[in-house]
Amino acid sequence: xxxxxxxxxxxxxxxxxxxxxxxxxxxxxxxxxxxxxxxxxxxxxxxxxxxxxxxxxxxxxxxxxxxxxxxxxxxxxxxxxxxxxxxxxxxxxxxxxxxxxxxxxxxxxxxxxxxxxxxxxxxxxxxxxxxxxxxxxxxxxxxxxxxxxxxxxxxxxxxxxxxxxxxxxxxxxxxxxxxxxxxxxxxxxxxxxxxxxxxxxxxxxxxxxxxxxxxxxxxxxxxxxxxxxxxxxxxxxxxxxxxxxxxxxxxxxxxxxxxxxxxxxxxxxxxxxxxxxxxxxxxxxxxxxxxxxxxxxxxxxxxxxxxxxxxxxxxxxxx
Numbered sequence: 001x002x003x004x005x006x007x008x009x010x011x012x013x014x015x016x017x018x019x020x021x022x023x024x025x026x027x028x029x030x031x032x033x034x035x036x037x038x039x040x041x042x043x044x045x046x047x048x049x050x051x052x053x054x055x056x057x058x059x060x061x062x063x064x065x066x067x068x069x070x071x072x073x074x075x076x077x078x079x080x081x082x083x084x085x086x087x088x089x090x091x092x093x094x095x096x097x098x099x100x101x102x103x104x105x106x107x108x109x110x111x112x113x114x115x116x117x118x119x120x121x122x123x124x125x126x127x128x129x130x131x132x133x134x135x136x137x138x139x140x141x142x143x144x145x146x147x148x149x150x151x152x153x154x155x156x157x158x159x160x161x162x163x164x165x166x167x168x169x170x171x172x173x174x175x176x177x178x179x180x181x182x183x184x185x186x187x188x189x190x191x192x193x194x195x196x197x198x199x200x201x202x203x204x205x206x207x208x209x210x211x212x213x214x215x216x217x218x219x220x221x222x223x224x225x226x227x228x229x230x231x232x233x234x235x236x237x238x239x240x241x242x243x244x245x246x247x248x249x250x251x252x253x254x255x256x257x258x259x260x261x262x263x264x265x266x267x268x269x270x271x272x273x274x275x276x277x278x279x280x281x282x283x284x285x286x287x288x289x290x291x292x293x294x295x296x297x298x299x300x301x302x303x304x305x306x307x308x309x310x311x312x313x314x315x316x317x318x319x
Contacts, residue, residue: 005231006183007047008224010217010281011035012236013054015298016089019237023057023135025092032092036100038235038301039188043108045305048183050227051093052220055194058085059213060134060163067149078165079197079209086114086193093190110188116174116207117196117214117222123168131167131213132273136160156273158246166212170196170219174207176226183227195219221281225288232285232293234278239297241279241311243269255312258286282313 195214296310304310
């Protein structure tokens with residue numbers, strides 16, 4: 001790797017579909033174009049950049065389409081759906097970023113890498129589905145899908161009901177050398193979309209896809225570790241991480257240590273279907289040697305880097 005600082009930017013779901021939207025391709029393109037401002041700011045700060053992104057609603061919608069046409073078209077596995085949406089969303093980010101770079105008169109190239117991420121076939125998560133995917137549903141609709149399609153359904157952070165699937169921990173990224181090479185050549189890389197395409201390694205060394213999903217933020221942290229990134233930036237719908245979120249006494253956090261973040265996580269402040277994976281990803285990244293993690297909203301990237309917004313997590317408060 002060259003000596004420029006490297007940053008992984010994880011785009012949350014609201015970079016693609018905003019609250020109240022149907023999630024049409026036109027809406028997603030418009031949202032992504034707006035989110036590129038923060039990416040360009042980081043590029044101007046002198047960072048090599050890798051972009052990751054979520055895909056929960058897109059995978060859920062693709063599975064619904066598959067279910068609707070199950071008598072007319074072959075069934076798609078969950079892993080293939082992840083691969084499909086990684087290419088689809090990667091294309092939208094890649095095109096939007098290419099256009100933005102051209103307007104800035106920058107010759108940097110944006111490249112999407114379909115990324116396979118290894119999980120342990122013995123991970124206990126396989127027997128405990130907990131990762132929400134797809135659109136929110138009302139209770140009655142969720143119960144119907146549970147009965148008709150055998151889906152596992154759970155309430156998601158008091159926002160409604162969603163399908164949940166197994167989500168084993170990411171271990172390593174198969175295409176890591178390709179990602180490093182593209183970064184060394186000065187490209188912006190879009191990778192680990194939706195947490196990456198989940199695969200296991202068979203006894204003979206072959207890769208095989210599995211029907212699970214990987215948390216995007218945890219996979220982004222592994223990616224940041226393996227390319228020796230300096231920082232991990234996770235962009236979401238909230239300007240700050242908060243204690244007692246959605247309560248009258250909620251308390252925004254501005255700069256905390258990994259130790260404090262771990263304590264708050266263990267105390268239950270950050271639900272698994274919401275802020276929990278982001279906090280765990282930040283803690284893991286710092287333990288692996290990262291300089292800092294930053295969590296903020298899409299429109300507050302500049303302010304967060306200037307210390308006027310967002311939640312910064314470091315090993316100690318002097319960083």
